[in-house]
Amino acid sequence: MKAKKLSVIAHGGAGSSNEHSDGTKKAIQACYAASQNNAGLLHSVAQAVVILEDDGRYNAGKGSHARENGKVEHDAAIMDSDGRFGAVAAMEGFKNPIQAAKAVSETKYQILAGEGAAKFAGDQDLEPTQLQTVPGGGKDFSTSPSTDTVGCVAFDGTTFVAALSTGGMVGAHYGRVGDVPIIGSGLYVGSNGGVAVTGDGEAIMMKITAYRAYELIQKGDSPQAIVDEVINWFPLTDAFGIILVTRKGSAGGSNRSMAWSSQEYD
Ligand code: GLY
Secondary structure: OOOOOEEEEEEOOOOOOHHHHHHHHHHHHHHHHHHHOOOOHHHHHHHHHHHHHHHOOOOOHHHOOOOOOOOOOEEEEEEEOOOOEEEEEEEOOEOOHHHHHHHHHOOOOOEEEHHHHHHHHHHOOOOEOOOOEOOOOOEOOOOOOOOOOEEEEEEOOOOEEEEEEEOOOOOOOOOOOOOOOOEOOOEEEEOOEEEEEEEOHHHHHHOOHHHHHHHHHHHOOOHHHHHHHHHOOOOOOOOEEEEEEEOOEEEEEEOOOOOEEEEEEO
16 A cells, blocks of 8 residues: 655754654654554644653653642643644643643543643543652653753645643743643644744743744745744744744754754655
8 A cells, every 4th residue: 555645843842952853753753653554643643742752851741840849730732724723731640641632622622721631631541640750840850951842743745733742841830831732822733834833931922923933834935934034033042943844845943952853754
């Protein structure tokens, strides 16, 4: 049977080490493998994010930063060009928050938060986890405190999908929610492309970053020109990175180090 085409790009977060791009490569390979199994692109992109959440070197899933009270809360979101969007915010206790976000996208809701999100994830039989943390934001994992959100964007010739997952900012107030579950801030997908960003969530949401990057896609700018322009919206003091896929191709970049990988499978 002929292989199905796929354009896919994944990142390990603004501030993640370039040396950790073996993990983002593994993520895009997982996305491709799932897409070849007729999994559906939403599922395939979620599989890529599961790999990044399980890696432990990125600020998502197992590697998530702790809040000021030592606990770990996750934000995650997924969106496709067929009009699906699902997100969880400030959710504790589950190994793969992206799977909870994907499950929300299949309900009549768009975002579930806090204890309600955790109850929902439990009802979906998602795998629980207890991350070992210590008060003050420290914890037993090796994620750099300056590392941010992971993400993946893909296009199979018909549908675009983007997904994000994060433990948020290290030492932030518990209950703090960043850009990830806010549509048009951390991610946006339309019929001409998908955008996923990473970095300082407060700065990202105040600029409605992903939606405005998508407007540049609509205007017909090239992927690399959009990446260069959007990075320039952020001063160097605000960590920022972006990946995107359009009908013209894909591009990614950051104003600091960032592990990322992309592949066009024909
Ligand atoms: N960009 C992720 C966050 O600020 O929570």
